[in-house]
Amino acid sequence: MEPWYEEETDESALELPAEPMRLNMGPSHPAMHGTIRMVLDLDGEVIIDVDIQPGFLHRGFEKSCERATWNQVFPYVDRLNYVSPMLNNVGFALAVEKLAGIQVPERCTWYRMILGELARIADHLTCNGAMAMELGAFTPFLWMIKARDYIWDVLEQETGARLTHSFGRIGGMAKPPTEHFKEHTLAVLPQVEEAIAESEALLLRNRIFLDRMQGVGVLKPDRALALGVTGPVLRSTGIDYDVRKTYPYMFYDQVDFDVPVGHDGDNYDRFVVRLEEIRQSIRIIRQCIERMPDKGPINVDDPRFVFPEKEAVYNTIEATIAHFKLVMEGIKVPKGEVYSYTEGGNGELGFYIVSDGSGTPYRIHVRPPCFLNLQACREMLIGYTVADIIPTFGSINMIGGECDR
Amino acid sequence: MSKQVIARLKEKFGTSVLETSDFRGDDEAVVLKTVWLEVAKFLRDDPFCAMDHYIDITAVDYPMREGPRFDVLLFVRSSTRRHRVRIRTRVHEEESLPSLVSVWPGACWSEREVFDMFGIRFDNHPDLRRILLYPEFVGHPLRKDYPIEKTQPLVPYREVPGVDKLPPFGPEMGQPWSRVDWNERLLGRDIHVSTGIGLSSGQRASVSIGPEHCVKEGEGNTQKLHE
Known part of the structure; x- marks a missing residue:
């Protein structure tokens, strides 16, 4: 009987289709984190061009802010980078305080730094854990998420919410630290360190993991700068730009920490830079806890910006009026415009705010770090294979809420 | 500096x-x-x-x-x-x-x-398309004269020239939503699954089960099967 298949011929004689294939990936693709569409042009398995299309999570953040009062923006900024909302809260509060010329009390600044660094650890743990999971390493993911939960326990105790805290206020924070804040935080840090050490031991000597990370998704430093890349992605290329070090804000010039940098700019470097940044954040938190005073005001003593005590609101007419005015009309931020930038979880998180002197922002523009990092993702993908998209895209730490606003 | x-x-x-x-x-x-x-x-x-x-x-x-x-x-x-x-x-x-x-x-x-x-x-921009919104969006939302409560028209099915886009289930192919063609049945013509679907495009073959099929216990009919 004749075989139903053709006789195998010499491979060089086979005619393969020469035309590139166009492949659509996302937005409903598990590796695209739900909100990004990539249109790939493939030559075999190799990516020759990619069109990255964000915007599927666009909610009109900037437009919504233009009809809120200044304090009502805090819940919106929570939902920008929803993995580290405290950093956004603090970043926005610092921007408005810069415009209004407010200097918050010392205790508040230390408190903000501790909460912000906790949020940064949670952010990096999520990114690294998810990156490992997408490459098939599920155990480190669970360990890192477990460590993140310990951090969220601290944040929940302080703010009452695990994810969207809405805890920042202009001129301070919503509440002073709880009684056992310091002990609780200090108890959590060793658990985080342990989780990182264990995950690292599983991953960084794993041949499969290394093969898919090292030398994949390489970004050159000069291109990274010209493309506006910031944060761990930029530092992995060897450029030591960290807003906390380069343009210190709050008390980052008074604490001792290092800025880890990579040298290849590949996925592996981005992963290791984030791991090391978690350790540096833990270092910062330990110093902050040592130096944060136990007593003292948390809010600035200025009735134009800070809500009066609830007890006074219920019992005195002056405080009732002040509270009413602040809620109904909003804080009157002086006319002007500033650009304030902090180091967010993914890089330089900038707020460009314009005030016309009324209780409502005239314009709020957020410079989302992962929007520009995602733009550079195209250069990290071209020339690699389809399978390399998953670790490379994961190492960008694209957060839809922040990227699409 | x-x-x-x-x-x-x-x-x-x-x-x-x-x-x-x-x-x-x-x-x-x-x-x-x-x-x-x-x-x-x-x-x-x-x-x-x-x-x-x-x-x-x-x-x-x-x-x-x-x-x-x-x-x-x-x-x-x-x-x-x-x-x-x-x-x-x-x-x-x-x-x-x-x-x-x-x-x-x-x-x-x-x-x-x-x-x-x-x-x-x-x-001289190499690729000036909308980025966060979709191409059919009317207006530019961060202009002050764009009302925040404005709604947008529904976007019809997008035709992309040069791309052969097949709808997943055309009228003549694939799995029909209804297992029974009720128009045919009411006319007394067809009490079976609407066999025309898929047959014309060669995607589906009709298989007859019963009446002498073991699961029909000897006297069942196809109508019973489809209920």
Whole structure:
């Protein structure tokens, strides 16, 4: 009987289709984190061009802010980078305080730094854990998420919410630290360190993991700068730009920490830079806890910006009026415009705010770090294979809420 | 440091630099639209400025103002010299601005966003499409005259030229939503599954089960099967 298949011929004689294939990936693709569409042009398995299309999570953040009062923006900024909302809260509060010329009390600044660094650890743990999971390493993911939960326990105790805290206020924070804040935080840090050490031991000597990370998704430093890349992605290329070090804000010039940098700019470097940044954040938190005073005001003593005590609101007419005015009309931020930038979880998180002197922002523009990092993702993908998209895209730490606003 | 950059800009471009300010420590220069691209190139290439790190481009709408309606702002910094400036220019509603993608490729998405949100066009931009919104969106939402409660028309099925897009289930193929063609059945013609579906395109074969099939227990009929 004749075989139903053709006789195998010499491979060089086979005619393969020469035309590139166009492949659509996302937005409903598990590796695209739900909100990004990539249109790939493939030559075999190799990516020759990619069109990255964000915007599927666009909610009109900037437009919504233009009809809120200044304090009502805090819940919106929570939902920008929803993995580290405290950093956004603090970043926005610092921007408005810069415009209004407010200097918050010392205790508040230390408190903000501790909460912000906790949020940064949670952010990096999520990114690294998810990156490992997408490459098939599920155990480190669970360990890192477990460590993140310990951090969220601290944040929940302080703010009452695990994810969207809405805890920042202009001129301070919503509440002073709880009684056992310091002990609780200090108890959590060793658990985080342990989780990182264990995950690292599983991953960084794993041949499969290394093969898919090292030398994949390489970004050159000069291109990274010209493309506006910031944060761990930029530092992995060897450029030591960290807003906390380069343009210190709050008390980052008074604490001792290092800025880890990579040298290849590949996925592996981005992963290791984030791991090391978690350790540096833990270092910062330990110093902050040592130096944060136990007593003292948390809010600035200025009735134009800070809500009066609830007890006074219920019992005195002056405080009732002040509270009413602040809620109904909003804080009157002086006319002007500033650009304030902090180091967010993914890089330089900038707020460009314009005030016309009324209780409502005239314009709020957020410079989302992962929007520009995602733009550079195209250069990290071209020339690699389809399978390399998953670790490379994961190492960008694209957060839809922040990227699409 | 950044003040010296502003001073150098003034020295180089003279009257094209309209005003400078340093409100709250943000060094800013307002330049004419005509020198927008030259200023950007100067900032990048001048060895003293060396603004190699692109940060952002955004815009603000001032519809009540006399003169140009929009402010377009450029934020850049230098990675080696640490200074950081903000450059501003003003454009009328119908005017366009030269694109800075040739100077900093990172400007591509920012300019697309400004076009998307404000409708400001950029000349020589390689790929000026909407970025956060979809192509059929009507209007530019960050303009002050765009009402926040405005709704958008429904977008019809998008035809893409040159792309063979097959709807997953056409009328003649695939799995029908209904297992029974009720129009046929009511006319007394067909009590079976509407066999026409899929048969014409050769995708489905009809298989007869019963009446003498074991699961039909000898006397069942096809109608029972389909109930």
